[in-house]
Amino acid sequence: MSEAGNTVVLGVSAGIAVYKSCELLRLFTESGHDVRVVPTRDALRFVGEPTWAALSGNPVATEVWESVHEVPHVRIGQSADLVVVAPATADVLARAAHGMANDLLTNTLLTARCPVVFAPAMHTEMWEHPATRANVATLRERGAVVIEPASGRLTGADTGPGRLPDPAEIYEVCRRVLAGRGGDLAGRHVVVSAGGTREAIDPVRFIGNRSSGLQGYALARTAVARGAEVTLVSANVALPDPAGAKMVRVESATQLREAVLAAAEHADAVVMAAAVADFRPVRQSGTKIKKSAAEPDPIHLTKNPDILAELGETRRAGGGTYPRVIVGFAAETDDVLANGRAKLERKGCDLLVVNQVGENLAFGTPDNAAVVLTAEGESVEIPRGPKEDLADVVWNLVVRRLP
Numbered sequence: 001m002s003e004a005g006n007t008v009v010l011g012v013s014a015g016i017a018v019y020k021s022c023e024l025l026r027l028f029t030e031s032g033h034d035v036r037v038v039p040t041r042d043a044l045r046f047v048g049e050p051t052w053a054a055l056s057g058n059p060v061a062t063e064v065w066e067s068v069h070e071v072p073h074v075r076i077g078q079s080a081d082l083v084v085v086a087p088a089t090a091d092v093l094a095r096a097a098h099g100m101a102n103d104l105l106t107n108t109l110l111t112a113r114c115p116v117v118f119a120p121a122m123h124t125e126m127w128e129h130p131a132t133r134a135n136v137a138t139l140r141e142r143g144a145v146v147i148e149p150a151s152g153r154l155t156g157a158d159t160g161p162g163r164l165p166d167p168a169e170i171y172e173v174c175r176r177v178l179a180g181r182g183g184d185l186a187g188r189h190v191v192v193s194a195g196g197t198r199e200a201i202d203p204v205r206f207i208g209n210r211s212s213g214l215q216g217y218a219l220a221r222t223a224v225a226r227g228a229e230v231t232l233v234s235a236n237v238a239l240p241d242p243a244g245a246k247m248v249r250v251e252s253a254t255q256l257r258e259a260v261l262a263a264a265e266h267a268d269a270v271v272m273a274a275a276v277a278d279f280r281p282v283r284q285s286g287t288k289i290k291k292s293a294a295e296p297d298p299i300h301l302t303k304n305p306d307i308l309a310e311l312g313e314t315r316r317a318g319g320g321t322y323p324r325v326i327v328g329f330a331a332e333t334d335d336v337l338a339n340g341r342a343k344l345e346r347k348g349c350d351l352l353v354v355n356q357v358g359e360n361l362a363f364g365t366p367d368n369a370a371v372v373l374t375a376e377g378e379s380v381e382i383p384r385g386p387k388e389d390l391a392d393v394v395w396n397l398v399v400r401r402l403p
């Protein structure tokens, strides 16, 4: 399926975030898709029918009783290449999970045979209520992509998970679902670490690295689009949150270790794309180190735990729940393949993505080239291209290893 010229149904339900869906609609139409907006009756209290009709260039209806001769309750769903419901309220998730058909949107969801994406938005209490959890689980089991809401300021004074993700990020998920990569990680939980750790020297200084987080974020974004529940452990990244990923922000290697190990307990796969500092200062000064000292004190370093090796070791020892697939990254400047193969064995992972780094290679650029080494001795070459393409190859190899 091509990435433009599709018939998209944009379902909108009655949440305050409806105004953001106008922007989502524009992203679709400007990319050449034909969009039919199907609001719920109450969604029109927030944004009216003329707005949707003008922006989409198509008629807008909420009930099955309008233009009955065209049998819209069947036709709209049947002819869609993608249905995206954004925002999806607790009510619409419940009605969809139970197969109800009491307005045009729910009829459309029942007749659609194409991929369906829900972008929920609601107050945290509603999102976390067992009823909503069960409805989301049901929808995911049936193959729908239900993206995690973002965390942040909600309508009132409260904050927490429940915000509609950025329209550009929702669009990105839809674009990838339309590109035909949806679904094969449905029902799976994956953990991705991204960015670079910072090891504090004093309250204002740290030892860090050049990782931008682009590759880890591409892995998270592509996994969401393929239906996975994604936990993204993010170390010092200045990029927008990928829609649908559960964000855990950390700074140091110690914090990253805690977050990854906690999430890995319930994960099918862990992908360690973060650049983790191998060493940290033995002592951190509680106050800013002043230059007035006659001679600066040397900074003594101590080794950080190797998280990737620890995951592999825990799995080998058979202790507790552990991820089925463990993926490491390696940045090498020379002897790339030999070093990579030795590292894969040393760290006990299933797949190792080996990048050649150096001037203008990998760091902070949207493109990447790599070789993926497998525990069975295969090597899969990934030619230079977008980091999202590399991410998809990694997920293809992960999917192959999942039962």
Ligand code: CTP
Residues within 6 Å of the ligand: 253, 272, 273, 274, 275, 276, 277, 278, 304, 305, 306, 307, 308, 309, 327, 328, 329, 330, 331, 343
């Ligand atoms: N990694 C980790 N914990 C560390 C260091 C690295 O989990 N303390 C992970 C990285 O996330 C990456 C992989 O290990 O997936 C490779 O890291 P790299 O720094 O290249 O490997 P090292 O063991 O440090 O090997 P060397 O310094 O010899 O290159």
